[in-house]
Amino acid sequence: MTKPLASMTGFARGSGNAQACSFTIELKTVNARGLDIRLRIPTGLDDLEHLARKRLSQRLNRGAVNLALNVSNNSAQTEVTVNEQALGTALDAIDTLSGRIEADRPRLDGILALKGVLEVKEAELTDEARTQLKDSIMAEMDIVIDDLLEGRRLExxxxxxxxxxxxxxxxxxxxxxxxxxxxxxxxxxxxxxxxxxxxxxxxxxxxxxxxxxxxxxxxxxxxxxxxxxxxxxxxxxxxxxxxxxxxxxxxxxxxxxxxxxxxxxxxxxxxxxxxxxxxxxxxxxxxxxxxxxxxxx
Incomplete structure (x- = not known):
């Protein structure tokens, strides 16, 4: 069966949810002399870059390809930690100023409210949850690539x-x-x-x-x-x-x-x-x- 001609210009978008995370994938291609793949993958999912690049190389022959993956952790669980270095700097500054200015020493809640002293982080995913998230992302990526190819064929x-x-x-x-x-x-x-x-x-x-x-x-x-x-x-x-x-x-x-x-x-x-x-x-x-x-x- 003859393979139809395809344009190098196309756009497709997909989204999904997995392990209390939501994600979106945007894929855009424009004209280029060869195949030029550029990826934007969030920190912590860097190993997806190799998989995504391989998948795109298998499905596309020419074009400048831009893929952007955005992931949001919707979990209510967060981790609060004290930045010891920032806290030490703040306390040193308080001690220095106490000898120069007559004022009550700040309360604990005031110190903790200083920027950088408390760090709030989203709870880390377990290895199993991270694997399931990656599988969901790659499955959706296949759908997005299919949509892109269909658009390129129509054009x-x-x-x-x-x-x-x-x-x-x-x-x-x-x-x-x-x-x-x-x-x-x-x-x-x-x-x-x-x-x-x-x-x-x-x-x-x-x-x-x-x-x-x-x-x-x-x-x-x-x-x-x-x-x-x-x-x-x-x-x-x-x-x-x-x-x-x-x-x-x-x-x-x-x-x-x-x-x-x-x-x-x-x-x-x-x-x-x-x-x-x-x-x-x-x-x-x-x-x-x-x-x-x-x-x-």
């Missing part, structure tokens, strides 16, 4: 329609260049005769051998047969890649560059207004094609 289908239209347009313009009257044998010969006549009548004397060489150059410049054949072949190759499906974005991008090369050569060889106009339309259509192709995985 890929829309891109495919635009790309197919551009290929049809390029094919039509190539056919128009093929049938342009300026490419008739008689017209080309007449133009060559005029150019050779201009060379022979110029003040610069040309030997018969040099004149023959100049005639060959003029004939070669007037012939766009190879460019037209290559444009036709590139259209067929692009359609075959689309039919093949899967991650073919790089190959399509290379073809778009080749399309542009042939259109540039066609324009440079043209000495007919109508043919030049066709060449410029080709370049515009090829630019639109490449713009869409760069979104393909």
């Amino acid at each position: 890929g289908a829309q891109l495919l329609e635009v790309i197919a239209d551009r290929l049809t347009e390029i094919e039509s313009l190539t056919a128009a260049a093929e049938s342009n009257p300026s490419r008739n044998r008689e017209v080309i010969l007449e133009r060559l005769k005029d150019q050779i006549s201009a060379l022979t009548e110029s003040e610069v004397g040309l030997s018969e051998e040099r004149l023959h060489q100049e005639a060959l150059v003029l004939a070669t410049k007037a012939d766009i047969r190879e460019e037209l054949d290559r444009l036709t072949a590139h259209v067929a190759a692009a359609r075959n890649l689309i039919k093949q499906g899967g991650p073919v974005g790089r190959k399509l991008d290379f073809l778009a560059q080749e399309f542009n090369r042939e259109a540039n050569t066609l324009c440079s060889k043209s000495n007919n207004v109508d043919l030049t106009a066709i060449g410029l339309d080709l370049k515009a259509s090829i630019d639109q094609l490449r713009e869409q192709i760069q979104n393909i995985e």
Whole structure:
């Protein structure tokens, strides 16, 4: 079964609960030359980074990938501890000021209320609870990746329609260049005769051998047969890649560059207004094609 084309742009979000914790996963992808994965994992769950990176690498081929995991502990259980260093600093300051200022010494509740003296921490999860939380996160991550891929496939289908239209347009313009009257044998010969006549009548004397060489150059410049054949072949190759499906974005991008090369050569060889106009339309259509192709995985 042919794998459909997919865009590199997508977004998906998921959430869940496990072991008195709630979590959210946000996954976003944008265009990139290769696969660039960036993760934001909370402290204490660092070992999930390797698992998440591996999972994403298995499912995605190209794109800049940003995954953010946020976890909140909803447990009412907390641990209160005294920061001995902060308490010692506060007591030293009180002793110092007592000798300089006449005032009652602060009460215990006042000292404990000083910033940093008391530290309130969420209760640590047990190893078993942490394992269950990680399992829940990874299960939800698979769902989020599925949602992302589905979104990328839907956008890929829309891109495919635009790309197919551009290929049809390029094919039509190539056919128009093929049938342009300026490419008739008689017209080309007449133009060559005029150019050779201009060379022979110029003040610069040309030997018969040099004149023959100049005639060959003029004939070669007037012939766009190879460019037209290559444009036709590139259209067929692009359609075959689309039919093949899967991650073919790089190959399509290379073809778009080749399309542009042939259109540039066609324009440079043209000495007919109508043919030049066709060449410029080709370049515009090829630019639109490449713009869409760069979104393909």
